[in-house]
Every structure is written in C-alpha cells, then in structure tokens.
Amino acid sequence: MVGGGITIDRAASAASAAALEAVAANLPRDHKGLTRIALVGNPNSGKSSLFNQLTGLNQKVGNFPGVTVDRKTGVxxxxxxxxxxxxxxxxxxxLYPKSLDEKVITDLLYDKTSEQYPDFVVVTADASxxxxxxxxxxxLADLGLPAVLALNMMDVAEQHGVHIDVAQLQQELGVPVIPMNARKGIGVAALKIVMAQTLNLPTVSFYQPSEELLPMIRQIRYYFNLHNDYLALHYAHQFRHISFLSADDKAYIQELTExxxxxxxxxxxQETIDRYARINDILLNTVSVTRTERNEPYSNRLDRVLTHKVWGYLIFFxxxxxxxxxxxxxxxYPMELIDQGVTWINQLIQTNFHGPLINxxxxxxxxxxxxxxxxxxxxxxxxxxxxxLEETGYMARVTFMMDRIMRKFGLNGKSVVPLISGVACAVPAIMSARTIxxxxxxxxxIFVTPLMSCSARIPVYTVLIxxxxxxxxxxxxxxxxxxxLMGLYLLGFFAAILSALALKILLRRKERSYFIMEFPVYRWPRWKNVGITIVEKVKTFVFQAGKVIVAISVILWVLASYGPGNALEQAETKARAVAAEQHLTPAETDNRIASEKLENSYxxxxxxxxxxxxxxxxxxWKVGIALITSFAAREVFVGTISTIYSVGQDADMRTVQQKLAAEKDDQGQPFFTPxxxxxxxxxxVFAMQCMSTLAVVYRETKGWKWPMLQLLYMTGLAYVASLTIYQLMK
Incomplete structure (x- = not known):
C-alpha cells in the first residue's frame, strides 16, 4: 500500500488484516450506547490531529471532574x-505524573469503577x-488495558530513513499496529475499523515487579480488588496523589510501604531502565535506520536560525x-460588509415599522x-x-525562546504557556497554570496573566485605533x-513581566525551577485542523460573548430609554424650549431632545x-457606563457604546465608528480626540474587566485574597496609566 509517502509491505498489510479478522464482537457500551475510547500519547505525537480527524466538529471542551484541566471529547x-x-x-x-495534566490521566486509568473509564485506549506514537x-x-499494556498502537508520522520516519517492520512489531507487542499519517488522514479508516471491534486480545507483559515487592503488591491488590499486580504497584507509588482514594485507604497503603x-x-x-532494555530488544527486531548522521534533519537546520539568540527574536517579532x-x-473589507449589512437591516426595519418594540x-x-x-x-x-504557528511547530520554538526571558523576571519556564495562551483568553490560560x-x-x-491582551480586547482596540x-x-x-495594535500588545506583555519581577521580590522566591519540552518536526499545516480551530473559536466568541453582549445591550437600551418619574418628559420640554430659542432645524431639535432624554434616563x-x-x-458619563458593563466581558464595551449612541439617532448613522466620530463634547468639538x-x-490594556477571570482566579487560589489583590492592582494601574496618558496628550 502506497500513499502520502508511506510504504507498508504486504506482510504488514496481511498482519493488520489478520488482526481484524481475529476480532468479532462489539465493545461494551456506556449508558449512552457509545464505546468510550481514550487517546493517549506523548506530547507532539499527533494525538490532537488524530482527534480532529476522528471527530471533526463533533467535539466539545469541558473540565475533568473535580479539576480545572481541559477535557476534550467528541463523537x-x-x-x-x-x-x-x-x-x-x-x-x-x-504514567508517573509530574503535573496536574498527567495526574488526570492516572486518576482516570487507575479507577475501573469510574463512569469515565475507557473501554480501551488508542496510543499514538511518533514512528520517527x-x-x-x-x-x-x-x-499502559502492563495495566491490562486493551489497546491499539497508532503508528503515526510514518512519512517523517521514512524521510529520516527509519523503516519499521509493522507485522513483526505487531507480533512483538501483541496488539494491532496501524501505520498512519494523522495529519493527512492516511490510516484513519483502518483505525476506525479496528476501534469498532472487540480488542480483548492477549497482551504481552513488558515488566515484572521484583519478587521482594510481591508480598506488598498482593496485599494492595486484594485489599482494593485490583485486576493485576502492576496496577497495585502504581497504587504504592502514587497513593498520596490518587484523588479517589479515601484517607483510610491512603493510610493503609502508607503503612504497607513503610x-x-x-x-x-x-x-x-529501575523500572524505566528495565523497560528500555526490553524496548531496545523489540526495536532491534523491528526497526532499521538507513540515514547517516551527515544528513542532518531539515528541522535542525531551521532551528539554528529560528531559535538563535538574536535572529530568533527578530524573526518572532x-x-x-x-x-x-x-x-x-x-x-x-469583510468587516465593512458586515457593518453595512447590519446598517441596511436597521434602516429597513425603522423605515417600515414604528413603536417601542421596534426601537x-x-x-x-x-x-x-x-x-x-x-x-x-x-x-x-x-x-x-x-x-x-502551532500546526507548523513554530509555536513550540517560541515557547522555548521566551523561556530565556521569563526566567530573568522570576517566572517559571512553564509560565510561558499560560502567558502565550493569555493572548487568546485569560480563563483557560490561568487554568493551565496548574501544571506549574x-x-x-x-x-x-496567575497574577500577571490577565495583563496579556486577550482576544476580548480586540473589539475595543480596533474600533478606537x-x-x-x-x-x-x-x-x-x-x-x-x-x-x-502591536504596540498595545507589547505594552501588556511588558507590564506582565515587570509585575512578575515585582512579585518575585515581594514573595522572596528563591526556588529554582526547570522547563523541559520537545520540539516537533516542522510540517506544513493541516488546513482541516486550522479550519476546525477557526470555527470553534468564532463559535465561542459569537455564542458565549455574544449572548452577554446582546443581553447587556437590551438592558442598557431599557435604562437609556426610560427614567424616574416624568424626568424624560421634562427633559423633552426643556430641549424644545432651547431649540426654539436657538432656532434649531427639525433634525437638530430631534438630536437635542434625544441627548437631553438620554442624560436624564436611568x-x-x-x-x-x-x-x-x-x-x-x-x-x-457615557464612557463610564461602558466601563462598568465591561466587567461582564471586555468586548461588551463596543455593544454598550453602540447601544448608548444609538438611542434617538437617525437611521442613517448605524456603524459604531460613525457613532463615535459624530459624538461631540460640551464645546461642540469631536469627543474622541487622540x-x-x-x-x-x-x-x-491594564484593567481587570472580566468577571470570569476573577471567578477562575478565586477557584484556582481557593480564596478571595488573590483575585481581590489582582482587581485592585490592575484597576489602580489602569487608572494611573490612563490619567498620565490623557494629561500628557490633551
């Protein structure tokens, strides 16, 4: 079979077909009637690409029960x-976790009674x-989990001169091995066929605990009714961090370990050494490498430039x-089309219909x-x-380069990921800090991440710029x-790292921390994955932020259209008297009435x-209303301004920019000066105007101390910086 640069010999194909014929009955189903399959793999092994290929847009993101780590599921x-x-x-x-993300995996795979326990796992492996x-x-095999090995990135392995005897590897491991290229969709169909069948095939044992440990292991195994010795060994290793164990259970294991x-x-x-000895034996029988060391991988040559101490930063900039x-x-251009479309619909409705509901x-x-x-x-x-940038592998290099800078300002190497994620949204960025x-x-x-300009600020930035x-x-x-626009993003970044430096001094942090990551090979982006990302992010913006913006816009319209007692009637009378005295035109009179009524509304x-x-x-005071409503979500500012400046205006002035440009100050001059x-x-740039962010900081820090300090600090910083800019520029 030949395709996409992957060559698989006939023996491999026959072995895969034999494996498929060996399985017949369907997998057990959960309460929804669906087989539950977990994707597990090393970072940068193509797991996310495979997930996107399998689920497309039928996916959602939530949290694992009891923790704030992302849980992506799909059908x-x-x-x-x-x-x-x-x-x-x-x-x-x-399976020996070093972070909260990894602990989530072990919590799930150790508890066979959990509702989320998978029927089997697909392990993605980088073939190169x-x-x-x-x-x-x-x-995973020694835990007794039914498994499939998705041998991903076969094209990269071939480019590096790595040839894998799939049939022999399948025999050595005792499970189906599916060669594939998940980014291009090659091998996905074969994997789906295997996943649709029962995989209760005999697995090969790769590691046996030493004899001296067996008495302790067997006691743990029988006490907790576990299905194999290796799982009992993991209980001994990690009982302090297994969330579903009770205090009495942990005390029992601690007593045994002592x-x-x-x-x-x-x-x-020692286990890792023993496993690699076995893995080396397997690879000697199944893998051959024909590339010589003189043929340096293309990615390494690119990295010499893209991660250079000087050129790397200039290129990233x-x-x-x-x-x-x-x-x-x-x-x-598309923004103008959308703006004109909304304007046309508004004019059409106002021309043909009238009344409070139409308004x-x-x-x-x-x-x-x-x-x-x-x-x-x-x-x-x-x-x-x-x-x-993520698909090509460049974002990993950016993380590596920025780590050099972050350390000088008191941040952990792993802080780079939350800070870069904060450019999208502070909420998941703060949640990802739990891996530190x-x-x-x-x-x-957590404290400085909200200073990074998130996507919610883009509407404010672009309108005013x-x-x-x-x-x-x-x-x-x-x-x-x-x-x-770039200057505003850099301003937020510099504020974040300088604030981190100040906190480092205040908290007297002396501990050293380490940051380890692996560079994926450079690849052309998989455009299907890019498209899925765009659709998901736009949907999130429209349906989550959009609901808040529209709801607040309606509330604001009510507050701007009604007032206490007969205040609006009195305002209209006053405006008409002034208009008559100044001999204003009908259009000017209507604008004067609208302005007076808005000023006397709630x-x-x-x-x-x-x-x-x-x-x-x-x-x-109009901007003040927008500042307050922005605490629901920063992007609400634009909807608020649009609504406030819509009340009483003519139908021919509908775009947000037109409304802002037409606003006048007390002297009749344009209000929105530079x-x-x-x-x-x-x-x-600086203000903490996001209730969701405050809520997630409260949840992550287990109290109101840090979110309140964050709110006071960022609001105070915003006020002082804004005051300085206005007084200097006016």
Missing amino acids: SQLTPQHRAEIIDLPGTYS NLRRNLLLFTQ QYDFQPTPRQA GVLFMLFQAVFAWAS LLTEGVLAGLGGVLIFIPQIALLFAFIAV ENWKDRIIT ALVVPDQKVLGFFNLQGIA AGLFGRTLEPAIRPLGFD ARAFSLLVFY
Whole structure:
C-alpha cells in the first residue's frame, strides 16, 4: 500500500488484516450506547490531529471532574453501525505524573469503577522516535488495558530513513499496529475499523515487579480488588496523589510501604531502565535506520536560525508584526460588509415599522448584535495565524525562546504557556497554570496573566485605533493602525513581566525551577485542523460573548430609554424650549431632545454618578457606563457604546465608528480626540474587566485574597496609566 509517502509491505498489510479478522464482537457500551475510547500519547505525537480527524466538529471542551484541566471529547462514526465517544487525554511521557495534566490521566486509568473509564485506549506514537514513545505504551499494556498502537508520522520516519517492520512489531507487542499519517488522514479508516471491534486480545507483559515487592503488591491488590499486580504497584507509588482514594485507604497503603521499606524514586528509575532494555530488544527486531548522521534533519537546520539568540527574536517579532498588520488589512473589507449589512437591516426595519418594540429591536438587539458580528473576521484571522504557528511547530520554538526571558523576571519556564495562551483568553490560560508545581511560581503566573491582551480586547482596540490612527502606510509598507495594535500588545506583555519581577521580590522566591519540552518536526499545516480551530473559536466568541453582549445591550437600551418619574418628559420640554430659542432645524431639535432624554434616563443618572471619578481621564458619563458593563466581558464595551449612541439617532448613522466620530463634547468639538482614545486604550490594556477571570482566579487560589489583590492592582494601574496618558496628550 502506497500513499502520502508511506510504504507498508504486504506482510504488514496481511498482519493488520489478520488482526481484524481475529476480532468479532462489539465493545461494551456506556449508558449512552457509545464505546468510550481514550487517546493517549506523548506530547507532539499527533494525538490532537488524530482527534480532529476522528471527530471533526463533533467535539466539545469541558473540565475533568473535580479539576480545572481541559477535557476534550467528541463523537466519531467508526462504521455505519458503530459510534464512539473519543476522549483526548493530555499528552504525557509516562504514567508517573509530574503535573496536574498527567495526574488526570492516572486518576482516570487507575479507577475501573469510574463512569469515565475507557473501554480501551488508542496510543499514538511518533514512528520517527519510536523508542521514547513505546515507554508509555508498555506501561499502559502492563495495566491490562486493551489497546491499539497508532503508528503515526510514518512519512517523517521514512524521510529520516527509519523503516519499521509493522507485522513483526505487531507480533512483538501483541496488539494491532496501524501505520498512519494523522495529519493527512492516511490510516484513519483502518483505525476506525479496528476501534469498532472487540480488542480483548492477549497482551504481552513488558515488566515484572521484583519478587521482594510481591508480598506488598498482593496485599494492595486484594485489599482494593485490583485486576493485576502492576496496577497495585502504581497504587504504592502514587497513593498520596490518587484523588479517589479515601484517607483510610491512603493510610493503609502508607503503612504497607513503610513496613516493606518501599522507596518510590529508585524503584521508578529501575523500572524505566528495565523497560528500555526490553524496548531496545523489540526495536532491534523491528526497526532499521538507513540515514547517516551527515544528513542532518531539515528541522535542525531551521532551528539554528529560528531559535538563535538574536535572529530568533527578530524573526518572532517580525511574525507578530505581520500578524497584527494582517488583522487590520485583511479583515477590513469583510468587516465593512458586515457593518453595512447590519446598517441596511436597521434602516429597513425603522423605515417600515414604528413603536417601542421596534426601537428595542433596532437600538438594542441589532445594535448589540452588530457589535458582535463585525469582529468575526478579525477573531477568525487571529486564531488562523495562531493555529498555523502551532500546526507548523513554530509555536513550540517560541515557547522555548521566551523561556530565556521569563526566567530573568522570576517566572517559571512553564509560565510561558499560560502567558502565550493569555493572548487568546485569560480563563483557560490561568487554568493551565496548574501544571506549574511550585506554588509561588504558579501564583505569580496567575497574577500577571490577565495583563496579556486577550482576544476580548480586540473589539475595543480596533474600533478606537481605526477612529484616531490614520489608515496610511509608513515606509510604503507598514500600516500605522497595525503598528498601534502591536504596540498595545507589547505594552501588556511588558507590564506582565515587570509585575512578575515585582512579585518575585515581594514573595522572596528563591526556588529554582526547570522547563523541559520537545520540539516537533516542522510540517506544513493541516488546513482541516486550522479550519476546525477557526470555527470553534468564532463559535465561542459569537455564542458565549455574544449572548452577554446582546443581553447587556437590551438592558442598557431599557435604562437609556426610560427614567424616574416624568424626568424624560421634562427633559423633552426643556430641549424644545432651547431649540426654539436657538432656532434649531427639525433634525437638530430631534438630536437635542434625544441627548437631553438620554442624560436624564436611568443610564444617564448612573453615569453622572460615576463621572467625577473618571473625568480626569478624559471620560464622560457615557464612557463610564461602558466601563462598568465591561466587567461582564471586555468586548461588551463596543455593544454598550453602540447601544448608548444609538438611542434617538437617525437611521442613517448605524456603524459604531460613525457613532463615535459624530459624538461631540460640551464645546461642540469631536469627543474622541487622540488623547481620549489613547487614554481609553491604555485603560483597557491594564484593567481587570472580566468577571470570569476573577471567578477562575478565586477557584484556582481557593480564596478571595488573590483575585481581590489582582482587581485592585490592575484597576489602580489602569487608572494611573490612563490619567498620565490623557494629561500628557490633551
């Protein structure tokens, strides 16, 4: 069989066919009637690509029960008669966990009574580095789990001169081995066929505990009614960290380990040595390498440049620069189309229908909905770039390079991942900080991550930048608006690392920490995976942030359209008297009435109460309302401004930018000057305006101390920075 650069001999195909014929009955099903299959593998073994191939868009992200680690699940149609629930477990190198992500795997696989326990596992292995990947497989096999080995990246193995005798490897391991290229979908169909069948095949034992440990192991095994010795050994190794064991259970195991003088660390080391000795024997019989060392892999040559101490940072800076330029340049046309579409619908409705409900629909619902839809092109572009960087393997290099900088500012190497993730959203970024073992490192990372400009700030940034920064080229190539956007992101980044340095000094952190990661081989991006990422992120923005924005827009419309007692009637009378005195035109009279009524509405009264505190920043009561509503979600700012400035306006002024540009101050001059716009932009760079982030910080730190300190610090920083910018620029 030949395809996509993968060559598999006929013996391998015959062996795979024989394995398929050897299985007949269907797997046991869960309460939903679905086979539950867990994907397990080393980081960068292609597990996520395989998950996307199997599930497509039929996937969702939640948390594992009791912890804040992502749990990706999806449904796959294996055959016309069989559907399966696929669980994508976090990447791990072994069953001896070093982080919370890895502990989730062991908690799941150790508890056969759990509702989430898989019927069997698919182990993804990088065929070009089979020795390292087989360590995890042998551990899973010794746990007695029915398994399939997905021999992924066969094309990369072939490029490196690695030839694998699949038939012999299948015989050595005692399980079906499916050669594949998950990124291109090669071998997925064969894997689905195998997964649709019973895999209760005899497995080969790869490691036997020493005789001196058997008395302790057997007591643990029979006490907990476990199905094999190796699982009982893992209970002895990790009982302190197994969440489903009771205090009495842990006390029992501790007593046994002390009685038998069980030392976990040397035992783990010896087990690893023994396993690799067995793995080496298997590989000698199944793998041959024809490439000589002089043929240095292409990825290594690229890394010499892309991770260079000087050129690496310049290249990364250039990539970011191009990303932010594209977010403005490429998204402008579809954004204009969306804006014009919402404007046309609004005009059509207001021209043909009248009444309070019509005003609610056009000035409340559609104004808020327009503030959501218009940013879809920019959100899609941002995550398309991020997905491509991840797919190609470049993002791993970025993480490595940034680790050099992070350490100088008191951050753990693993802090780089939350900080980079914070560019998308602070909530999952803060949750990912739980993989940092050191408590102080974790607290510092959680504290500074919200200073990274998340995607929720993009609507605020782009509207205000487009309002006051000219859309023109510098040096004939660079767009000024893109430069301004990148400057805001860099401002948040520098604030984060400087805040981390201050916390390092305050907390007197002295412990050293270590950061280890593996570089994946450079590859062309799998465009299907990029597309899935874009669709999922846009759906999240529209259906999660969008619901909040539209709901708040409706509430704001009500607050802006009604007032206490007869305040609005009095405001209209006053406005008409002034208009008659100043001989205003009918259109000017209507605008004057709308302005007076808005100022005397519930929203106006609320904003007036807040105005004295924010007037030194250049803001008025209308902006104050938007600042408060932004605590629900930062992107609500645009919907709020759109709604506030929609009340009473003509139907021919519907785009957000038109509304902001038309706003006047007390002297009749444009309200949103560069000083006010940049003051507002800087405020949004630093302010902690996200209730969801505060909630997740509370959950991660088990109390209100850190979220309250975070709220006070970031709000104070935002106020001082905004005040400084406005006073200097006005």
